[in-house]
Amino acid sequence: MDSKKQNKIAIGTLYGIAGLVVLILLALLGYILASGLPQLSWHFLTAPAKAFLKGGGVGVQLFNSFYLLILAMAISFPIALGAAIYLYEYARDNWITTTIRTAIEILSSLPSVVVGLFGFLFFVVKLRLGFSILSGAFALTFFNLPLLTRSIEDSLRTIDLEQREGGLALGLSRWETITRVILPAAVPSILTGVILSAGRVFGEAAALIYTAGQSAPALNFADWNPFNISSPLNPMRPAETLAVHIWKINSEGIMPDAKAISSGSSAVLIIAILLFNFAARYVGKRLYKRLTSA
Amino acid sequence: MKTKTTQQLEQQLKRHSKAAKLEIWGRTISLTALLLIVAVVVAIIGFVASKGIATFTSNHVNLGDFLTGKSWNPNITDANGKPEVGALPMIVGSFLITILSAIVATPFAIGTAVFMNEISPNKGAKILQPVTELLVGIPSVVYGFIGLSVVVPTTRAIFGGSGFGILSGTCVLFVMILPTVTSMSADALKSVPRYYREASLALGATQWQTIYKVVLRAATPGLMTAVVFGMARAFGEALAVQMVIGNAALMPNSLVSPSSTLTSVLTTGIGNTVMGSLQNNALWSLALVLLLMSLVFNLIIRLIGRKGRLQ
Numbered sequence: 130m131d132s133k134k135q136n137k138i139a140i141g142t143l144y145g146i147a148g149l150v151v152l153i154l155l156a157l158l159g160y161i162l163a164s165g166l167p168q169l170s171w172h173f174l175t176a177p178a179k180a181f182l183k184g185g186g187v188g189v190q191l192f193n194s195f196y197l198l199i200l201a202m203a204i205s206f207p208i209a210l211g212a213a214i215y216l217y218e219y220a221r222d223n224w225i226t227t228t229i230r231t232a233i234e235i236l237s238s239l240p241s242v243v244v245g246l247f248g249f250l251f252f253v254v255k256l257r258l259g260f261s262i263l264s265g266a267f268a269l270t271f272f273n274l275p276l277l278t279r280s281i282e283d284s285l286r287t288i289d290l291e292q293r294e295g296g297l298a299l300g301l302s303r304w305e306t307i308t309r310v311i312l313p314a315a316v317p318s319i320l321t322g323v324i325l326s327a328g329r330v331f332g333e334a335a336a337l338i339y340t341a342g343q344s345a346p347a348l349n350f351a352d353w354n355p356f357n358i359s360s361p362l363n364p365m366r367p368a369e370t371l372a373v374h375i376w377k378i379n380s381e382g383i384m385p386d387a388k389a390i391s392s393g394s395s396a397v398l399i400i401a402i403l404l405f406n407f408a409a410r411y412v413g414k415r416l417y418k419r420l421t422s423a
Numbered sequence: 424m425k426t427k428t429t430q431q432l433e434q435q436l437k438r439h440s441k442a443a444k445l446e447i448w449g450r451t452i453s454l455t456a457l458l459l460i461v462a463v464v465v466a467i468i469g470f471v472a473s474k475g476i477a478t479f480t481s482n483h484v485n486l487g488d489f490l491t492g493k494s495w496n497p498n499i500t501d502a503n504g505k506p507e508v509g510a511l512p513m514i515v516g517s518f519l520i521t522i523l524s525a526i527v528a529t530p531f532a533i534g535t536a537v538f539m540n541e542i543s544p545n546k547g548a549k550i551l552q553p554v555t556e557l558l559v560g561i562p563s564v565v566y567g568f569i570g571l572s573v574v575v576p577t578t579r580a581i582f583g584g585s586g587f588g589i590l591s592g593t594c595v596l597f598v599m600i601l602p603t604v605t606s607m608s609a610d611a612l613k614s615v616p617r618y619y620r621e622a623s624l625a626l627g628a629t630q631w632q633t634i635y636k637v638v639l640r641a642a643t644p645g646l647m648t649a650v651v652f653g654m655a656r657a658f659g660e661a662l663a664v665q666m667v668i669g670n671a672a673l674m675p676n677s678l679v680s681p682s683s684t685l686t687s688v689l690t691t692g693i694g695n696t697v698m699g700s701l702q703n704n705a706l707w708s709l710a711l712v713l714l715l716m717s718l719v720f721n722l723i724i725r726l727i728g729r730k731g732r733l734q
Contacts, residue, residue, distance in 0.1 A: 136629035143542055146534035147551065150605070153598060154554050157561075160569060211456025219450060220457075229457060232464040238721050239467065239714065240659025242686050246693065246710050247467045250474065254698060271467070274460055302442040304449030325560075332562025335661040335686075339693055375564045376662050379571055380691075388572065395565045402560045 158399070165396020168389050174397070177347055178374070183386045187394055189345045192361055193368040197262055197341060198331050200364070201269035206323065209274055213281035218307055237275035244272050245336035253340060260367040265341025272336045273326055280322030284315045316420060321413035328405035332398055334372035342367030343377050371398055468714065475711025478704040484508055489708065495672035495688075497702040508705045510685075512674045514712065517684040519589055519675060520664065521657045524596035528604055529650050531597075533639075536608035541620075541634050552609075558602035567663035570595035575667055582679045587669030590678040595663050600653035607652055611645025612638060644731025648724050655720035659713065661686035685713045 176186025212233075220226040248268030258264045288311050296306030312319075345368060348361045355362040369377065375394045378387040439447070478484050484506065492509015500506050535555075539547030574594045579586030615638050623633040639646070669681025670691055689709055696703040 132629050132632060136631040139631035139635070140542060143534050143538045146531055147538035147543075150531055150535045150601065151550060151554060154558050154602070157558070157569065157598065160573065161565065164572075208456045208459055211453040212460050215450070215453035215457045219453065229461055232461045235718065235721055236460065236464045236467070238655055238659075238717050240661065240686065240717060242659065242661035242689055243471060243710055243714055243717070244467065246689065246707075247470055249693070250470055251466070271463055274463070278460065302446040304446045305442060307449070328560050332560070332564070334562065334564045335690065338662075338690065343694075372562050372564045375568055376666065379568055379666055391568050391572075395568055398562055398565055402562070403557070406557060406560065 161392075161395050161399050164392040165394075165399070168393030169396060173390075173393055178345060178390075179384060183384070185384065185386075185390065187371060187374060187390065187397070189348055190369055190371045190374045190394070191397065192348070193262070193341070193345060194331060194370040194372070196361070197265050197269060197337075197368060197370055198327060200262065200266035201273060201330055202323070202327060204266060205270040205273045205277055208270070209277035209281055210319075212274075212278045213285060214307055216278070217282045217285045218303065218311070233275045233278060236271070237279070241272055241333060241335040244268060245339050247271070248336065249339035259365070260340070260342030260344075261365045262341060262368045263364045265337050265368060265370075266364075268336045268340040269330050269333060272333060273330050276329070277322065277326050280326065281315075281319050284318040284322060285311060287318060288314050313420065317413045317417040320416060321409045324405050324409035324412065328402045328409075331401055331405065332372050334370070334376050337370055337373050338376065341370065341373070343369050343373055345369040345374070471707065471710050471714050474704065474707035475714075476708075478508065478701070478708040482506070482701045482704055484701075484705070489705075490514070493674050497705045506701055506705075508701075508708075510705075510709060510712065512672050513683055513685045513688050513709060516589065516668070516675055516682045517658055517686070517713075517716075520592045520596060520668075520684060521654050523589070523593040524600060524657050525650055525654045527593065527597045528601050528653060532601055532604035532649070532653070533608050533646060535605045536612055537634055537639075539605075539609050540612040541630070541638060547609075552606075555602040555606050559606065563599065563660060563663040564666075566595050566599050567666035570663060570667040578679060584679050585669060585681060586679070587667060587681045588677070588679045589668065589675055589682055591667040592664050592684070593678075595667055596657045596660060599660065599663060600657050603656060604649045604653040607649035608642075608646050611642045611649060614645060615641045644727050647727050648731075651720055651723050651727065655717060655724075658716055658720065659686065661690050665690050685709050689713070 173186045174191060175188040177189050178187060179185030216226070216229070220229075245268055248264055248271065252258045252264035252267050253260060292310050292314060293306055296310040297303070301309065346366060347359065349357075349359040350361055352360045353362055354360050355364065357363060358366060371394050375391045375398075378384060379391055384390070478489065479486055488505070489508055489510055491511055492507065493511050494501075494507045494509050495512055496507040535551060539551045570591060574591045575586040577586075578584075578588070578591050578594075582590070619637050619641055620633055623637040624630075628636070664684055665687035668683055668687050670683050670687055671681040672683050672688060673681070675682035689706055692706045693703070696706060
């Protein structure tokens with residue numbers, strides 16, 4: 130076989146493989162949306178779940194997912210920002226920095242179930258927080274920290290060295306240069322990273338089943354005092370999220386319409402993540418234009 | 424009088440300015456954040472290790488028996504009065520599912536990456552890249568649910584049995600790691616300098632010869648990293664696998680018989696055992712194995728990176 134024929138066959142095969150992959154992925158998305166979208170209704174999105182009967186919704190789970198997301202981001206963002214600033218702006222290139230980087234890499238490669246088990250051991254059992262939103266938020270923080278740190282560090286890297294030199298030349302201290310010059314310039318790409326990581330946190334379940342728990346007690350949405358047990362804001366109540374709900378009803382659920390509810394919940398998760406993705410692109414571009422007047 | 428003014432002057436000069444104070448404060452705060460992350464890593468490894476070792480130190484289970492024993496039934500003691508905590512079925516299950524899904528996913532992932540980068544960069548950037556980026560973000564429970572409602576019934580129809588097992592798990596993990604491995608492979612191919620290709624084409628090589636003999640060879644370390652990364656993800660994946668594997672702690676005797684992995688036993692078991700009991704400690708030992716394996720994957724990626732740099 131001459132090399133030209135070989136070339137044609139090989140390229141044809143590659144076309145086939147790429148086409149097949151696109152097909153698999155589109156079928157996947159299509160299946161989720163086609164089976165899930167018909168389930169969605171206002172009732173489904175707001176009603177509480179029913180354990181044994183048909184017609185329950187995912188209202189509480191949806192609220193829990195967002196509440197946990199906001200808490201986890203509120204804890205992890207400042208830490209990740211500080212860590213990224215130190216790593217990129219201050220740390221010298223020596224063995225200590227290398228070790229710290231390795232540690233962060235290890236944290237990012239740990240299976241999320243191990244992070245969840247640690248959260249269970251430390252927060253739920255040792256610190257006696259019980260299955261609660263707070264335990265869940267800490268577990269999600271650990272899960273989120275390494276990736277968020279890396280993404281913020283990458284954002285800092287995209288800012289020209291001249292900006293730093295300019296700041297220092299004006300007589301600003303390093304910290305002032307970072308907070309007044311570098312961070313404003315990096316905001317669009319930092320924000321993009323934050324929104325993308327929010328998508329990951331939103332869909333995470335393995336780290337939560339033993340920290341935030343697998344039950345969703347009924348909430349009283351008229352009561353916003355965080356110290357009342359049925360208040361949606363109470364951080365000490367167990368809180369099953371949407372992702373955990375899908376897992377739970379499929380592995381041990383006994384409700385008759387488990388499949389319909391999981392289809393609907395999967396579609397909600399996917400749509401939320403799609404929105405996070407688009408928002409990340411849109412907000413990043415928009416902010417960049419605004420801040421740089423480019 | 425004079426000495427007093429010099430003293431004052433000295434003090435004034437030695438005092439930190441407002442900016443310097445701010446600098447120290449900022450530096451300390453950011454360093455604290457960084458050290459916090461390191462502390463978390465140390466704490467996770469320390470806690471899981473101390474719990475995982477308890478099976479061997481306080482319950483006196485033999486490490487060899489644990490790693491090679493074939494029956495997992497921590498509630499029952501065997502003929503010698505020792506608890507049955509053989510983790511081999513789960514370890515085999517985890518490795519089988521990881522290796523199989525990597526074997527299936529690698530050609531697809533690298534093929535797609537080559538297509539995106541070498542053959543049709545236009546279509547790659549417009550269609551394939553957004554699609555893969557999107558799929559990286561799909562939550563694992565959604566993959567598990569699709570596996571449960573599509574893959575399991577299909578395997579049941581074709582191979583009989585319950586449909587739960589390693590084969591279904593492999594299918595789910597294949598789709599799960601595909602986008603990750605693809606986008607990392609594409610990055611590896613992108614880092615091959617353009618003049619490699621130009622030189623090869625100038626020598627009269629066809630496009631395929633250039634891809635096969637030059638680009639793929641030059642990108643090998645990066646491609647290997649991508650595959651190992653995918654394997655690490657497959658090994659640690661819990662819920663999606665747990666939903667389709669059948670959860671029977673038995674040695675897998677065929678690809679379509681119900682079996683289990685380290686992660687699936689952990690997710691189903693931890694909530695049903697009492698802290699500090701042997702049953703519970705044995706599960707923590709499984710978690711330790713999982714943790715150690717993820718460290719090993721990390722090490723492999725590092726070794727590949729170092730070797731790739733030397734060439």
